[in-house]
Amino acid sequence: MRNVTHGKERDMAKKVIDLVVIGLLLVYFITLILHLSSNLDQYQWDFRTHRKAAEIFASGSNPYDSEILFPKAQTRFLYTYPPATLFFYRLFALPGYKTSFTIFLILKCGLLIGLIYFWKREFLKEDADTLFYVFCLLAFNSAVFLDMIAGNINLVQQALLWLAFSFYIKRRFKLFCLFTLLSASFKITPIFFLVLLILSDDEDGFKYFFGAVAVFGAYLLIQYVIAPDLFTGFIKNALVVVGEPGGVVPSTNKLIGGIVQSIAKAFGVTIPAGAELTIFLTLAAIVVFYSYRAITRLNHIQIENKATIKVFLACLVYALIHPRFKDYGYILLLVPSYYIIKNIHYTKIAPVLFVLFVLSYERMMLPIASSMYALIWAYYPLMIAYCVWGIYLYEIFSSSDGAYKAKASGKRKKFKVSGES
Numbered sequence: 001m002r003n004v005t006h007g008k009e010r011d012m013a014k015k016v017i018d019l020v021v022i023g024l025l026l027v028y029f030i031t032l033i034l035h036l037s038s039n040l041d042q043y044q045w046d047f048r049t050h051r052k053a054a055e056i057f058a059s060g061s062n063p064y065d066s067e068i069l070f071p072k073a074q075t076r077f078l079y080t081y082p083p084a085t086l087f088f089y090r091l092f093a094l095p096g097y098k099t100s101f102t103i104f105l106i107l108k109c110g111l112l113i114g115l116i117y118f119w120k121r122e123f124l125k126e127d128a129d130t131l132f133y134v135f136c137l138l139a140f141n142s143a144v145f146l147d148m149i150a151g152n153i154n155l156v157q158q159a160l161l162w163l164a165f166s167f168y169i170k171r172r173f174k175l176f177c178l179f180t181l182l183s184a185s186f187k188i189t190p191i192f193f194l195v196l197l198i199l200s201d202d203e204d205g206f207k208y209f210f211g212a213v214a215v216f217g218a219y220l221l222i223q224y225v226i227a228p229d230l231f232t233g234f235i236k237n238a239l240v241v242v243g244e245p246g247g248v249v250p251s252t253n254k255l256i257g258g259i260v261q262s263i264a265k266a267f268g269v270t271i272p273a274g275a276e277l278t279i280f281l282t283l284a285a286i287v288v289f290y291s292y293r294a295i296t297r298l299n300h301i302q303i304e305n306k307a308t309i310k311v312f313l314a315c316l317v318y319a320l321i322h323p324r325f326k327d328y329g330y331i332l333l334l335v336p337s338y339y340i341i342k343n344i345h346y347t348k349i350a351p352v353l354f355v356l357f358v359l360s361y362e363r364m365m366l367p368i369a370s371s372m373y374a375l376i377w378a379y380y381p382l383m384i385a386y387c388v389w390g391i392y393l394y395e396i397f398s399s400s401d402g403a404y405k406a407k408a409s410g411k412r413k414k415f416k417v418s419g420e421s
Contacts, residue, residue, distance in 0.1 A: 014130075021130050025137070029109045032148060037102050044151025045075050047104050051097070053079040054089035057230075064233025078237040081153075081186045083223050083230040108148065111155045115162060119335045122166045123308060127342040131354070135338050139357045140330035140381040147328035154328050157183045161190055161332070168196055169307045173204070177212040184216060188238075191216055192318050199295050199310055242324050251325040253280040255379045284321040287389070291317045294396040301399060309396070312336035316389040320382075330381045337388050344391060345398065357384055 036043045052073035053063035061068050063079045063086065070076060079086075092100040116136055120128035137144055147154050164179035177194070184190040197209040224231040257276050264271050291313055298306055315336050319325050341353050 018130050021133050025133055028137070029113070032145075033102070033105055033109060036105055036149065037098075040098060040101055041074075043149045044101060044105065045077060046153075047092075047101065047151030048097075049073045049075045049077040050079060050081075050089045050153070051092050051100060054086050054093045057083075057086045058090055058093065062229065062233060064230060064237055078241060080234065080237045080241050082188075082220065082234050083227050084219070085186050104151065105148070108151075108155045111159050112144065115155070115159055118162060118166075122162075122169075123335050124339060124342075127339060132338055135354065135357065136334055139334055139337065140384065141327060143328050143330040143334070143381065147331060150328055152326075152328060153186050154326070154331065157186060157190065158331055161193065162335075164193065165311045168200075168311060171200075171202065171307075173197060173200075173202065173208045177208055177215075181212060181216050181219070185219065189318075189322060193314055196310060196314055199314075200307070201299060249324050249326055250330075250379045250382045251322055252283060252320055252382060253277075253323050255382055256280050256283070258379070280323075287317055287320050290393055291389075294393045298396050303399060308339075309392070312339060313389075313392050313396075316385060316392065319385050320389060325382075327381065330385070333385055333388065336392075337384070340388055340391050340395070343395075345395060353387075356387075 049069070053069060056063040056068055056072060063069055066078060069079060092104055094100075095103070116133070120132065124132065160179050160183035164176050164183060167173070167175040167179065176197070180190060180193050183193075191213070194209055194212050197205045197212070199205075202208075220231075253276070256279050260271050260276050260279075263269070294313065295310060298309060303309070312335070315332050319330065319333055322329075337357055341357070344353070
């Protein structure tokens, strides 16, 4: 009887803690909206640029021309999305700037709250707990906050992608293709996730893959035929922004460039032209090779949530090989990272991983000042991404050798090989 009473008290305490944390997060978002809305000229610079590009397009001018866009948008950011996406931003050009600014910000906050709920229900399930809210807010140098202040379309893309992933896990591949293509309609590169069709065990996987690629090719081709000047401007601008610095783009190729430049400066040597690209392509090939081997191993073992793990691994590969993976893009890795924290074989290091993931150089003012220190913190999210990728590969390769054991409760682990005692 006493145990039952204690159990009810624990459940009640857990519910109270959950409500308190949720309440605090809602207060945070309300405060964030009010703060950003009162500083229109300082935040959501991407939204300001994209909205102004739509206005320029509506007036009959070329929004891809920096000489036209920069003075009117009062920013130094190019419009880098396909011409068809200008119609989306024209919706926000109808009301005044302050109104559209607030609408877009509230829309993104709503999407984020909905995404967190969706992640818990569809992907984490029993692994979701109160700490997940804190993790979402702080992990990867506070990627969520970076997204909010930038005003990028990223959260809309994330919502579409995670809907696509949920349909992939449920083997509803037509809907997976639809939402993946919608997600890729802005930034193109999410088309990468169609590779999940090839990696599935469905006999029609290749058919869906090539069909979706053909549809997306038609989407781009039609724009080129109808508006060749605009489409050419889109391609030109997209190639220009690849040169953004690593603090804003903590991607693998930028990290390599930073290391190479530091070495060249420290030792006074000249690095051969093309060395950075060669190193990046080699490292990307290694990531793809070992990830493919892991998925091949995954296909030959009986393991729970196999499709989910494929999705998580694809997210990690995408982040590691993307030539321009932005700081706020790491929102994509929140769920795969938290999942591995909750399901890692060596459960004692899970708290350590949690702390490492939520560290941010903006909150850790250590008395160290060197170029290498700055380089490490600039690319800290990327290093954590490599860490998560390595843990996934280790868990997958170990599972086929019977390396996993059940938790003390006897609950079957997500990574545990079927039939293992």
